[in-house]
Amino acid sequence: xxxxxxxxxxxxxxxxxxxxxxxxxxxxxxxxxxxxxxxxxxxxxxxxxxxxxxxxxxxxxxxxxxxxxxxxxxxxxxxxxxxxxxxxxxxxxxxxxxxxxxxxxxxxxxxxxxxxxxxxxxxxxxxxxxxxxxxxxxxxxxxxxxxxxxxxxxxxxxxxxxxxxxxxxxxxxxxxxxxxxxxxxxxxxxxxxxxxxxxxxxxxxxxxxxxxxxxxxxxxxxxxxxxxxxxxxxxxxxxxxxxxxxxxxxxxxxxxxxxxxxxxxxxxxxxxxxxxxxxxxxxxxxxxxxxxxxxxxxxxxxxxxxxxxxxxxxxxxxxxxxxxxxxxxxxxxxxxxxxxxxxxxxxxxxxxxxxxxxxxxxxxxxxxxxxxxxxxxxx
Amino acid sequence: xxxxxxxxxxxxxxxxxxxxxxxxxxxxxxxxxxxxxxxxxxxxxxxxxxxxxxxxxxxxxxxxxxxxxxxxxxxxxxxxxxxxxxxxxxxxxxxxxxxxxxxxxxxxxxxxxxxxxxxxxxxxxxxxxxxxxxxxxxxxxxxxxxxxxxxxxxxxxxxxxxxxxxxxxxxxxxxxxxxxxxxxxxxxxxxxxxxxxxxxxxxxxxxxxxxxxxxxxxxxxxxxxxxxxxxxxxxxxxxxxxxxxxxxxxxxxxxxxxxxxxxxxxxxxxxxxxxxxxxxxxxxxxxxxxxxxxxxxxxxxxxxxxxxxxxxxxxxxxxxxxx
Numbered sequence: 001x002x003x004x005x006x007x008x009x010x011x012x013x014x015x016x017x018x019x020x021x022x023x024x025x026x027x028x029x030x031x032x033x034x035x036x037x038x039x040x041x042x043x044x045x046x047x048x049x050x051x052x053x054x055x056x057x058x059x060x061x062x063x064x065x066x067x068x069x070x071x072x073x074x075x076x077x078x079x080x081x082x083x084x085x086x087x088x089x090x091x092x093x094x095x096x097x098x099x100x101x102x103x104x105x106x107x108x109x110x111x112x113x114x115x116x117x118x119x120x121x122x123x124x125x126x127x128x129x130x131x132x133x134x135x136x137x138x139x140x141x142x143x144x145x146x147x148x149x150x151x152x153x154x155x156x157x158x159x160x161x162x163x164x165x166x167x168x169x170x171x172x173x174x175x176x177x178x179x180x181x182x183x184x185x186x187x188x189x190x191x192x193x194x195x196x197x198x199x200x201x202x203x204x205x206x207x208x209x210x211x212x213x214x215x216x217x218x219x220x221x222x223x224x225x226x227x228x229x230x231x232x233x234x235x236x237x238x239x240x241x242x243x244x245x246x247x248x249x250x251x252x253x254x255x256x257x258x259x260x261x262x263x264x265x266x267x268x269x270x271x272x273x274x275x276x277x278x279x280x281x282x283x284x285x286x287x288x289x290x291x292x293x294x295x296x297x298x299x300x301x302x303x304x305x306x307x308x309x310x311x312x313x314x315x316x317x318x319x320x321x322x323x324x325x326x327x328x329x330x331x332x333x334x335x336x337x338x339x340x341x342x343x344x345x346x347x348x349x350x351x352x353x354x355x356x357x358x359x360x361x362x363x364x365x366x367x368x369x370x371x372x373x374x375x376x377x378x379x
Numbered sequence: 380x381x382x383x384x385x386x387x388x389x390x391x392x393x394x395x396x397x398x399x400x401x402x403x404x405x406x407x408x409x410x411x412x413x414x415x416x417x418x419x420x421x422x423x424x425x426x427x428x429x430x431x432x433x434x435x436x437x438x439x440x441x442x443x444x445x446x447x448x449x450x451x452x453x454x455x456x457x458x459x460x461x462x463x464x465x466x467x468x469x470x471x472x473x474x475x476x477x478x479x480x481x482x483x484x485x486x487x488x489x490x491x492x493x494x495x496x497x498x499x500x501x502x503x504x505x506x507x508x509x510x511x512x513x514x515x516x517x518x519x520x521x522x523x524x525x526x527x528x529x530x531x532x533x534x535x536x537x538x539x540x541x542x543x544x545x546x547x548x549x550x551x552x553x554x555x556x557x558x559x560x561x562x563x564x565x566x567x568x569x570x571x572x573x574x575x576x577x578x579x580x581x582x583x584x585x586x587x588x589x590x591x592x593x594x595x596x597x598x599x600x601x602x603x604x605x606x607x608x609x610x611x612x613x614x615x616x617x618x619x620x621x622x623x624x625x626x627x628x629x630x631x632x633x634x635x636x637x638x639x640x641x642x643x644x645x646x647x648x649x650x651x652x653x654x655x656x657x658x659x660x661x662x663x664x665x666x667x668x669x670x671x672x673x674x675x676x677x678x679x680x681x682x683x684x685x686x687x688x689x690x691x692x693x694x695x696x697x698x699x700x701x702x
Binding site: 032035036037084086133134137141143144146147148150151152154155158159161162166290293297329330331333334335336337338339340341343344347348349350351352 | 418458461462463466467468469470471472473475476477478479480481482483484486487488490491497617620623624627665667668670671674675677678681682
């Protein structure tokens with residue numbers, strides 16, 4: 001972008017500005033809490049206590065964070081290519097179908113460590129497949145990917161309802177869900193990891209797909225910044241014109257990026273399905289696909305930012321659940337507002353406070369913001 | 380005669396279902412013609428519907444509901460403008476943010492204020508825009524074909540339906556026959572030229588997003604006070620996005636936009652009508668497929684079997700004044 005934004009030291013760019021934006025987002029969320037007639041400070045206290053109070057709560061927080069790492073990475077990869085994949089929700093939902101196919105057919109045959117890799121591949125493949133058509137339409141026909149991926153979210157929801165009340169439902173059952181997987185379709189828990197640090201846990205859904213999420217974050221970093229494909233993706237995102245000039249196939253790179261993005265979103269399904277519920281339920285994604293947008297924007301599309309951002313949203317989800325007990329007026333939908341505010345302030349308004357911050361820096365140390373260089377003293 | 384009655388019913392619901400699309404689509408037209416992409420139509424419509432439901436429930440007046448809806452939708456439009464015009468943020472991101480804020484806030488505030496699980500209280504006739512019968516509708520009812528058509532399809536809608544259809548020629552007139560419209564279109568194609576002519580680009584664009592806000596407020600009012608008797612959680616159900624698809628389909632022109640919205644409304648009406656009906660050669664189509672049909676058709680139409688849709692040239696790009 002050629003917009004004349006003020007330059008700042010790197011730590012301020014990647015640390016201070018996002019923190020200010022986040023603080024403003026939470027301040028506005030606090031106003032909503034006031035409007036509902038509760039005390040924001042008390043609400044924040046309950047939220048933090050609910051997310052970190054005991055080992056149990058930390059495990060839940062990290063369980064939610066696992067899902068958000070996947071969906072956040074999915075959105076971030078697409079961002080690097082200049083694409084806005086809003087369809088993480090649908091891709092994760094359909095990814096659940098991939099997990100279901102592996103687990104329902106093989107859970108009695110193989111142990112989990114055989115089924116897990118198969119389920120990863122299948123979930124990724126289904127998620128990628130759901131991103132494929134919007135990608136192809138964007139690449140070949142110029143259909144706006146934002147609208148097509150939103151449409152695919154709605155279509156995925158209908159498709160999954162159809163399957164869950166139809167073929168996937170065991171005979172004689174009324175609930176729209178698959179049968180419970182046997183041991184071969186259940187991932188081991190990671191509770192020992194928290195107990196190692198002295199936390200106590202009775203039961204929690206925290207499972208090894210957390211490690212897979214961290215691995216995926218690392219691999220995304222390698223892909224985007226250390227491979228030729230990643231370079232091509234970033235070139236396309238930065239300047240489609242330059243990419244074309246450099247001989248990068250536009251259609252090819254769009255489709256590949258969206259397949260990777262869809263695969264990452266699809267892998268999110270492993271966490272709730274294989275790790276926790278051991279069956280596919282209606283609406284198991286519960287908005288995680290959309291949270292990914294806020295996570296990616298907050299993490300500035302970098303895995304090192306996405307993991308903490310995902311944990312923050314894990315805090316909001318877990319703490320928010322506790323909060324809903326204490327303050328019945330503040331339901332899960334509060335998270336949706338916070339999500340929207342984070343997207344607004346960390347995304348669309350990311351440069352709102354930049355001039356003020358720069359002025360502050362310039363008054364303390366002109367050199368740090370390149371003011372002296374501009375006057376011709378520097379090089 | 381039975382067939383004729385069915386057609387009349389489908390046409391009647393086509394009109395009713397296409398109105399929120401039409402209002403939202405025209406709303407998007409103003410904004411996008413001025414170079415501001417607006418994915419947040421959905422959220423503004425939803426917030427408008429909530430404000431309409433809430434204000435009408437508290438005051439008991441449909442007109443107060445309308446006023447509340449327009450105020451709230453314009454406020455959100457100004458937030459979008461503040462982010463994308465003043466701070467040159469990403470317009471898609473800003474729109475998505477508004478959709479989330481609206482989706483969450485309507486439920487939270489609805490629950491806190493009315494304690495009905497995110498709904499607003501059910502409204503009586505005074506709080507709604509109810510059907511009005513056009514002159515001579517009853518008298519002409521006996522006339523074959525034209526009579527029932529006039530009585531069933533054209534007459535018997537709420538005031539907002541007729542307002543929506545009047546907005547089509549009005550929008551055309553504003554955009555293509557007034558100075559404001561010329562400038563608005565110019566600012567979406569080549570803002571630098573407008574700036575050179577000494578006209579403020581931000582102020583023009585702000586006025587465009589205010590128009591968008593007013594129309595999405597009307598769309599929300601229609602949803603909450605005409606189609607339903609109050610606000611229901613997530614009642615827009617993706618209509619904002621379908622309106623956007625209709626806008627692209629109509630190549631950002633008012634009259635084609637009306638036909639696109641009628642087409643989408645017709646498909647919606649048809650899918651409702653065909654639920655549980657056994658079709659020849661296919662049998663009973665699953666209800667989920669019928670529910671997904673409008674979205675599937677939107678994708679198919681967007682896939683561009685319609686010729687290339689060329690958006691306003693400066694759309695989505697923040698304008699940076701040269702210094």
